[in-house]
Amino acid sequence: MEAYRQEIILGAVALYMVFCVITGLWAMRRTSDASDFFVAGRGLGPIVISLALFSSTLSGFGFVGGPGLVYSIGVSSFWMITISTAGYALGFFMVSKRIRMIAELRNCISLPDVLAARYGSEAVRLLVAITIVLGVMGYLATQILAMAVVMQAILSGTAMFADIGLVACVAISSTVLIFYCVTGGIIASVYTDVVQGGIMMVAGVLILLTAMSVFDGGMTEATSIILKDDSEAIMPWGSAGIMASLGWFFVFGLGLAGQPHLVTKMMMNRNISDNRHIFPLSVMGYVLAALLWVSIGIIMRATVIDGVIPPLGLPDDAASVFLSVFTSPLLAGIVFAGLFAAIMSTSDAFLNIGTAAIIHDIPKAIWGKNIENELMWARIVTVILAIVAALFALYSYYADATLVALLGAFGWATFAASLFPVVALGLNWKGATVPGAVAAIVSALIINFGVQLAGIALPYGVSGGLLSFVVSLFLFLSVSLITKPPVLDRDIDRVMDI
């Protein structure tokens, strides 16, 4: 079997992609209008939603960038994972019930739709839609780049595709993604998410078991090796230090409830009472899948330090090198399919919300009405958005070869800082005002983009994401408290009492 390693891996990935294409064709028959395309007609069951929710959370960033971060900076990146229970908790306590209620009452198909109804403001709709488009570009590009990097690693191991370039890999993987997103919209997206979530959970558990067998002393021996080399790397704050760790803890924990691709899925369940099952199922799925992140990163750092394998060319190679050195071909095939699953499940969600912002929310905010034939335009814009993001990904890769993970974190932080106050606090506090929302979004965008573009390095590893999030929260609350409380629409006012 070892002699056919690359063929088995390639076969597993190809099988998975064929599944995606078939799902797209199947879902096309169930997509008759824009509501089906964007929110699956609000008719999904708890298992579908929970798998879609967690698989969209743990993206290519988690499967490619995550292990790379542990290899590079040790335990620091664990803080993105350990906060997941509290992060999901805030999403469900603060968002899931009321977003679903408003979506049903006002027939909303996007997050900006819900916020326009909550604040009674088209300005809020426009700002949120623009924020989503900006964040989607950064995040979608990250996903496409991760997909292409993994595909290149797989194909270049075969004789036939030994010299395949990154551009060709971007083209192949994007084509599959575009196909099922265009044909089946969010219905194809969530049903592929179900399989993607299943693969990711199985992959996480199997990888943990494999990782524990690399050293005779299991994970304890691996962490002891890292401890002897540099104790801080394996201590709670990792190599990056206390404020970098707490920054991730803050941004990934609180920020989950501000991620538009996740909270939009909270609009799609059939019954509000399903949330009591969706929440624990999502947490469980996420934890199982995240085992891959932790175990690969630790083992790769320990094996390199111990001289078992040579140093990696790039930290982001951690997952692919681990799979090629330590796993059986069959497991490697499952995990590589899982990698694609993780990346695609997030990409399709971003394509969907980005398209909704462009063809539904921005025109509505500017002209006050929907464009005609939204479904047709949704399909056209999905293609254009994916192509633009793919070009952006290639530009980022060739012009500035930074870690895939950091670009992903930037996308997450942008959404977290700008949208968490507006969404999570806005849906639970009647005193939240339009000026407060505008102040939060604008300040978050300026600080996030400013710090990133100017290349400002803040002391003690404090990230621009953390700074922008804290400032945005503070401004949202203080501006709302000093401005006149809004008069809410009657139905919205009653929803906020329930």
Add this chain to the structure above:
Amino acid sequence: MGRQLIYVIAAICAAMTIILFLILTAEPVANAGGSAHPIFAGMRIGGDGLARLEHIGSLGYAFQALLLSLIVAFATLGVSEKHRTPRLRAYMIATLIFSLFILWQMVSSHLSFIATGETTYFMGFPAPTAWAMYGVWLGGIPLVLIYTLGFRQFIYTDEDQAEFEKLVAKSAAEGQETNNNPEEAR
């Protein structure tokens, strides 16, 4: 805990903003955010743990304690005001105490390691990291239990459901399927 909860949240956010400002303006320490590994390219090391915490350690711990408080306060805000009963408040306070206990264990075992260079291991990780890895994750579990087991008591009661269904029915009867036009719903 009624309408004043938002003021508690605002106070916590203000305190976190101040602490962040103090950290950003604290006396800098070389390589506080790590430095390149001397042998392996792509790896970073943390170096001297004590030096990195010298000027901002207490501020960092305070920041984390406030963050944990904020999470519990936000979760409480997510419960409708009429369901914030003494029992819910007790559960939320217990959740916060549990999280703060885990933080204290993590910090004290880390400082003990820095002082002595010795540590025990738990489930594959040095004790301080095990508190960070397993403990912090477990710190959110009470919120999962409160939400799941108390769903019909605190989150979405039968009365809430009936009220919402009435609202939807009324909206439909009034022809208020507004295609999300707020003006029509006023």
